[in-house]
Amino acid sequence: MKNVFIVAGLAIFLSMGIIHHIPCAEAKEKVLRIGMAKEPAKLNPVFIPGIYGEAVAGNIFDTLVSYKENASMPTPLLASKWEISEDGKEYTFHLREDVKFHNNEKLTAKDVKFTLEAIMDTANASPSKEFFEPVERIETDGDFIIKLHLKNPYAPLMLALGSHTAGIMPADHVKQVGMDAFDSHPVGTGPFIFVEWLPDERIVLKKNPGYFLAEPAIDKVIFRPIPKPEVMAAEIESGGIDIAQNLLPQDISRLEKEGNLNVMTIAGLGNSYLGFSYKKAPFSDPRFRKAVYHAVPFDAAIKGIWKGVGERSYSWIPDGVFPFDTEYMKSRALPHDKEKAEEYFNELKKEGILQDGFEFSIYTSQNPHRVKIATVVATELRKYGLKAKVESLEWGTLFPILKNDSGCYIMGWGSVPDPDRWTYKIFHSGSTMNFSKYELPEIDEALDLGRSLVSSKQRGEQYIKVMRKALGEDYIHIPLVFKSVTVVTGKNIEGFTPSPQDYFHLVTEKRNVTVN
Structure with a gap:
């Protein structure tokens, strides 16, 4: 009876306006912790030399086209549509007009032009320069149309444009801070915003609530470099991380038998x-x-x-x-x-x-x-x-x-x-x-x-x-x-699928990974 009186009393106070608000428990922050076999060398797309930098950068930056859901077929991302000339030597991309960088600058064709020319600039010694050798020149047509003119037809161009090493950067910001400084504090248009990079410890990203595809379901992502696979296995088993990669065969077999985690293997x-x-x-x-x-x-x-x-x-x-x-x-x-x-x-x-x-x-x-x-x-x-x-x-x-x-x-x-x-x-x-x-x-x-x-x-x-x-x-x-690629995740992770390249695609046109 005591509880009945308390509830009735609250109802009376509410009706009298004496109690205006009863605070609810604050929603718990959703944090995803990812173990990486190696720390990235770079995060500036122009400088990135390998998959570990690409795996992180793919969540900070967007590219003109996406291969995140289909590794052999490009789908629209920053470019909503494109045309290719009959002779295969001119590519015209129409950009989305509702995209902003993490510093609130609006994405325009000049940012795309700046990024691609930075990759092609010999002075930057970009590891991706070779993939853009056939491009003769790049021009803009207004704020939202970019044209690539090629010396010869070049079949892999779309793959080059969809690579995480071609993530689009804000031209004015990069010119202001410099390419090297940008590497330690990157700014993109992607689903997550760079927060900090503590070498050999962690890289932290937070969600971009204004992301044009969808608001990320995760509030924060922490990438932890864990080069020793036995330590990686111990961390995923103890709950220290939510996603683990590059584990030893014996640990994969053991974790699969125990059944407390999700073990996913793909070619x-x-x-x-x-x-x-x-x-x-x-x-x-x-x-x-x-x-x-x-x-x-x-x-x-x-x-x-x-x-x-x-x-x-x-x-x-x-x-x-x-x-x-x-x-x-x-x-x-x-x-x-x-x-x-x-x-x-x-x-x-x-x-x-x-x-x-x-x-x-x-x-x-x-x-x-x-x-x-x-x-x-x-x-x-x-x-x-x-x-x-x-x-x-x-x-x-x-x-x-x-x-x-x-x-x-x-x-x-x-x-x-x-x-x-x-x-x-x-x-x-x-x-x-x-x-x-x-x-x-x-x-x-x-x-x-x-x-x-x-x-x-x-x-x-x-x-x-x-x-x-x-x-x-x-x-x-x-x-x-x-x-093969084997990824082990906690049972509380929903929507994550391994990538053949060992990437971590958290928000795409078809998925939005979350932590329950």
Whole structure:
């Protein structure tokens, strides 16, 4: 009866106007905590060199077109529509007129022009510059129309424009603060606003309530770099993070059996490979590269290291991405053959190209799978009198070493389902990511043709030529694995789907990830 009287009393006070408002409990802030295998090197789209920067930047910046929901088909984003001329040399994009940057400046065509020209500007040394080489000039037509004029038809242009490394920046703001300062405090139009970046600790974003697609369902996103996969597994298991990636196979299996978390696996678009210098001896001698190929039991090593999270690769072009030449490339893989390895090494020593006790480093990232395969390679080569040392470095230290020709390295690549992205960046002599310094006119010509041809069949012929020459004759790289993508999330995460490129797409035209 006591409770009845209290309720009745409240009703009387309310009717008399004595109680005007009874405060409700404040809504709990929705925070999403994401574990990343590596900290981004950069967040300025012009400077971003790899997937970790792209994964964060994709939530701060928007691009003209989007591939977030369909990795092979562009959909409107900042551009509401576009036209392509019959000769394939003029692209006209019509921008949305209701988009604002996080600093409240309105997006216009001059911002798009500024961003793309910044990527193309040699002075900025953008890793994405190669993807815009065919663009001759860019012009605006009023505030909301942008036109790209090409030197030649260029089939992968839409992919370049939809990459997170082509996120549109506010021109006036960047000019005011400078490109470098912008990198540490980026401003975009995307669903989340940059808050802070504490190196080796966290990157924090907050929701953009005025986002043109939809108001984000999450209030705050915290990206935490966690390079050790066993720590990543412990964090997702204890609730320290809500999304985990790049876990060890044994942890994935254990977490899946326990059933307390969501474990999602899809076919990925990422690889790992062993690369050699084309210009620095003894790596530059194809016999040395073949000797290493024969010396290491790659099949067994890859199966043991990537069990459950990847499959042996024989080419740079994944299955499902044209052209399909897997069987031929597989036939060119060299088997584990100790006698053949010894024969090649002895030839090189006899000719003075290789010295007994030759010491060198195998450079790689802190990715645990790559460190393990590098260790296997180093261990096997000691049997032939070679003293290889594994140097596992963070990206900011590793990237300059690779650009300056490291000699021998294990790296990887992830991209979109078009062969240009899997070959031009890695094998063209003019590319900043051609860490092997591989340089052949016939390779450059084939890669340039692959970009300018329209027919998939004709384009495919060029990429087959590149792969067969670079990997099946010169053995400039030893392909290792195409990895699958496994993401583990808490049961409280709704709407999240893994990306083949290891991105975190939180708000798109079809989804709005939330924390329950």
